[in-house]
Amino acid sequence: MxxxxxxxxxxxxxxxxxxxxxxxxxxxxxxxxxxxxxxxxxxxxxxxxxxxxxxxxxxxxxxxxxxTNKSLKDVDIDATTGKLRVGAGVDIRKMIADCLRVGLRAPVELLTIPATVGGAVYMNAGRTSMNSSISDNLIEVEVFDGKHFTTLSRKECTFSHRYSVFHRRPQTTILSATFQYDRIPSDVIQSLKRTSIEAAKDKDYRNLASAGSVFKKCDYQLMQSLRGTGFRRTGFARNTPNCIVNYGDAYAWQISALLAYAYVSHRLRGKQAILEWQVW
Incomplete structure (x- = not known):
């Protein structure tokens, strides 16, 4: 260690x-x-x-x-049954690629999300525009609370939009997740991959430092109007609503100022904004 x-x-x-x-x-x-x-x-x-x-x-x-991404990196796939158990430290993009190699219909819609499996389960990561979330095919999650190893079913995880029960259990560590995927033809897999990558290819977050979607609930038109505003070092993305990018050497106070401006703008319009990020 x-x-x-x-x-x-x-x-x-x-x-x-x-x-x-x-x-x-x-x-x-x-x-x-x-x-x-x-x-x-x-x-x-x-x-x-x-x-x-x-x-x-x-x-x-x-x-x-x-x-965690060095210690929880096992991937166990049964191509016959379509069931796989994945360590929480595995990059979700690797999990998807491993599934596609054996003909399983993994969530290719999430190929552009730079999260580990544990982080994706914690946030119930997904692509709203493609109606896909990591929890769609989840069976169970193995966790450790510092004393006991337990397994939670999908229902017990109480998933909703960018939310899981683990938000209320900060001292519970996700160790692994088990999924079930169907087998599909290789040409369908390739088509799905192209669609997913094409949908995200021009997004700022693909080429610049970003933490992903800022708010899990917000006024979309308002966030559209904020595109391209900010500081020299950081600002709201120019072509991706609800995204803050770091153009280089951004300061934390600048990011905080952008968040505050977005919150105030929502309140002035009688709208609500709920942060998706974790803030340390």
Whole structure:
């Protein structure tokens, strides 16, 4: 296991903004991760996968930060039954690619989302425009609460739009998820891949640092009107509504100012905005 103190963590996030962690851990495997969590007892900690959907506005993170994408990376696929069990640290794009290789109808609509399986399950990641979410074909989730290993069914996870029960259980760590996918012809798979990639190819978040969709609930027309506004280093994306991009060396206070402006703009119009990002 690697352990760093006063460790800069902006580089581990897709937005590329943030301060440092007092203690930053990179466990090598599942055993090291769960033993570390167990050692914390009732003390709180933070989990970091691919670093998407996270805005680190603090200069200093006092809680221990645990990186999961090195320790929970097993993929077990049964091509005959279409069932697969995937470690929470596996990149969702790798999971999809592995499924496609054996002819399973994985959620190719999510190919452009830079999340780990654990992060995707936590947020119930999806593409609203393509009516697809990670939870659509989920069977169960294996979790660890620091004392016990348990398994939650899809129903027990209480998924809704960009939400799961894990939002109310911050000290519960997702270890793996099990899915069930149908077999489909290879030509259908290729068509689905092309459609997904084509839909996202011109989006700013593909080429610039971004944490993904800012709000899970907002006024779409209002967010359209904010496109291209902001600072020299950061601003609302020019061609992607509801997205903030980092043009290079953005400051956390600038991101905070953009969020505040969006919130105030919603309130002035009697609208509601609910943040999708996690804020540390």
């Amino acid at each position: 690697k352990h760093f103190q006063r460790h800069p963590i902006a580089k581990y996030t897709t937005l590329k903004v943030g301060g440092y962690a007092d203690n930053f851990y990179i466990p090598n495997d599942r055993e090291e991760l769960t033993e570390l969590i167990q050692s914390f007892g009732s003390h709180q900690f933070l989990l970091l996968g691919n670093g998407s959907n996270i805005f680190i506005k603090s200069k200093r993170i006092k809680k221990p930060v645990l990186m």
